Amino acid sequence: MELVPQGTLAERIRAHAAGIPAFFTPTGASTAVEEGSIPQRYNEGGLANGVAIPGIPKEAREINGRRYVLEPSIAGDVAFIRAWKVDEVGNCVFRYASQNFSTVMAKNAKLTIVEAENIVPAGSISPNAIHLPGIYVDRIVTATTEKTIEVVTLAQESSADESALSPEKAAAQAQRRYIAKRAAKEIKDGFYVNLGIGMPTLVPEYLEKGVSVWLQSENGILGMGPYPTKEQLDADLINAGKETVTLVPGASVFDSSESFAMIRGGHIDVAILGAMEVSQAGDIANFMIPGKMLKGIGGAMDLVSNPEKTKVIVVMEHTAKGGRPKILKQCALPLTGARTVSTIITELAVFDVDRVAGELTLIDLAQGVTVEEVRAKTGCDFKVRSNLGTW
Numbered sequence: 375m376e377l378v379p380q381g382t383l384a385e386r387i388r389a390h391a392a393g394i395p396a397f398f399t400p401t402g403a404s405t406a407v408e409e410g411s412i413p414q415r416y417n418e419g420g421l422a423n424g425v426a427i428p429g430i431p432k433e434a435r436e437i438n439g440r441r442y443v444l445e446p447s448i449a450g451d452v453a454f455i456r457a458w459k460v461d462e463v464g465n466c467v468f469r470y471a472s473q474n475f476s477t478v479m480a481k482n483a484k485l486t487i488v489e490a491e492n493i494v495p496a497g498s499i500s501p502n503a504i505h506l507p508g509i510y511v512d513r514i515v516t517a518t519t520e521k522t523i524e525v526v527t528l529a530q531e532s533s534a535d536e537s538a539l540s541p542e543k544a545a546a547q548a549q550r551r552y553i554a555k556r557a558a559k560e561i562k563d564g565f566y567v568n569l570g571i572g573m574p575t576l577v578p579e580y581l582e583k584g585v586s587v588w589l590q591s592e593n594g595i596l597g598m599g600p601y602p603t604k605e606q607l608d609a610d611l612i613n614a615g616k617e618t619v620t621l622v623p624g625a626s627v628f629d630s631s632e633s634f635a636m637i638r639g640g641h642i643d644v645a646i647l648g649a650m651e652v653s654q655a656g657d658i659a660n661f662m663i664p665g666k667m668l669k670g671i672g673g674a675m676d677l678v679s680n681p682e683k684t685k686v687i688v689v690m691e692h693t694a695k696g697g698r699p700k701i702l703k704q705c706a707l708p709l710t711g712a713r714t715v716s717t718i719i720t721e722l723a724v725f726d727v728d729r730v731a732g733e734l735t736l737i738d739l740a741q742g743v744t745v746e747e748v749r750a751k752t753g754c755d756f757k758v759r760s761n762l763g764t765w
Contacts, residue, residue: 376430377412377668378402380592381634381676382445384478388631390447391481391510398435398442400679401638404712407675408432408443411708412662421665453483456517457506458610460490461499464508470610470621473505473629474593480510487513505629521609527617529601549721553689555580556738556765557646557719560687561587566596568637568677570647571615573689577646588622590642592673594633597625614673637676640683647674649688649715651705654754655732656681656715658688659707678711681729685716692720692751699753701725701734723748724763725756738763 378386379401389397406412410431417423432443455476457466466488468476480486488511539547554576561567561577563585569575578600581587589598592614599620602608606620613619621627636642649660658678662668678686694700701718713729724738734756736748741764749756 376414377671378445379407379671379675380630380673381638381679382407383448384475384629384631384634386445386448387450387475387482388478390449391478394447396444396446398437398444399638400440400442401676402432403434403441403443403679405675405710406662406708407671408434412668448482450479450483451485453479453486454489455480455486456489456521457491459492459494459499460488460511460514461494461508462496462514464488464511464514465496465499465504466490466506466508466511467499467503468505468610470608470627471591471594471612472610473627475630477506477629478631480506485512486510487515489517490514491517523607523609523612523618525612525616525618526607527601527619528607529603549691551576551580552740553719553721556724556740557687557689558582559765560646560685560717561585561644563587565643566590566641568592568642568645570645570674570677572648574646574648577689590633590636591619592630592633592637592676594628594630595619595621595625596628596636597622599625634673634676637673637684638679640680642677642684644685644687645677646687646689647677649690649700649710650694651700651702651707652688652690652715652718653702653705653732654727654734654756656686656713656727656729657705658686658710658715659705661710662708664708674710678714681711681714681716686711686714687717687719688715689719692722692748697751699751702753703755722751724765733757735759736762738765740765 382401402408410429412429413425415427417426434443458469459467550573557577558580566588568590588596590596591598599622602618602620607618611619649658651659661671661674715727718725722740722743723736725734726737736756736758739762
């Protein structure tokens with residue numbers, strides 16, 4: 375099994391549907407994806423018994439000063455998709471965020487079967503409303519089961535849950551909120567922003583008064599709103615982490631290939647991500663630990679693929695368990711992206727990253743923290759700005 379970045383997967387599927395055999399992408403350049411160092415299969419018994427089928431190295435090329443890898447298209451035999459409304463000639467309409475991979479998969483496969491929640495007469499769907507033309511659909515069947523919600527997340531749950539935390543967990547959550555509060559200062563009014571899972575999702579709670587942003591989700595939402603009330607729950611409105619969400623006025627929805635195109639193309643102003651390690655040059659490692667289960671690469675490689683246009687901010691604890699520094703001269707873990715991070719925010723400090731020179735500059739200290747403490751807990755050298763800020 376070949377593991378690939380999520381946006382690359384969407385584009386490889388779309389490319390075959392469009393008759394394109396391969397394409398160059400910046401996603402995964404200078405990482406394990408380019409090197410082919412993620413095994414396709416281990417011997418029986420797992421990692422300890424060695425690699426049965428090694429990874430696939432990718433051809434790389436410099437184009438206009440940027441590094442790209444060549445990715446082949448993927449051909450599918452059968453696609454099973456579900457649509458909200460399908461007419462008798464196969465034209466499909468999807469509700470809200472349910473497009474995700476459905477449209478590109480339907481276009482890709484030799485045989486596409488659509489499970490329709492509603493089958494309507496030909497001509498009853500406006501041509502302007504059709505997401506998937508019937509030319510891509512081979513068979514239509516009636517849906518017989520209701521959609522289920524995997525992760526029900528309600529608006530009132532977050533504060534209620536935190537009140538029941540143990541003192542240790544409450545302190546950890548307060549620290550996460552402290553980091554998120556500082557990260558919110560990096561967001562300006564009107565920005566298009568993508569938030570990683572976990573700590574980054576706390577950032578919108580601390581936006582300054584008058585600052586309104588457009589939150590983007592990789593599964594196909596631009597204009598994502600807060601968690602819903604119980605009455606607002608909708609199985610077709612979920613984010614990339616499968617949590618239930620709402621939409622703000624002016625929101626739009628689209629499929630995953632469109633979503634990752636706007637990410638790779640640099641149309642997102644800021645991406646805020648967590649990380650396991652960050653180097654002084656802005657390298658980021660946040661997708662795998664060798665020897666531990668890896669369910670997939672996810673979308674982080676795509677989010678950091680255009681750092682000249684999309685500012686990448688890392689929010690994380692300054693040290694790992696046992697006090698091991700997470701900000702290092704070089705990352706020890708496999709990279710998600712090379713020289714991609716512009717700002718690092720921890721519970722102790724904020725660093726600006728010079729990705730060209732490979733240097734860090736300390737610009738802010740948390741309340742009560744000294745430069746000496748930060749140096750002791752950081753695994754690389756850094757400069758100190760003359761007028762240090764605090765928060």
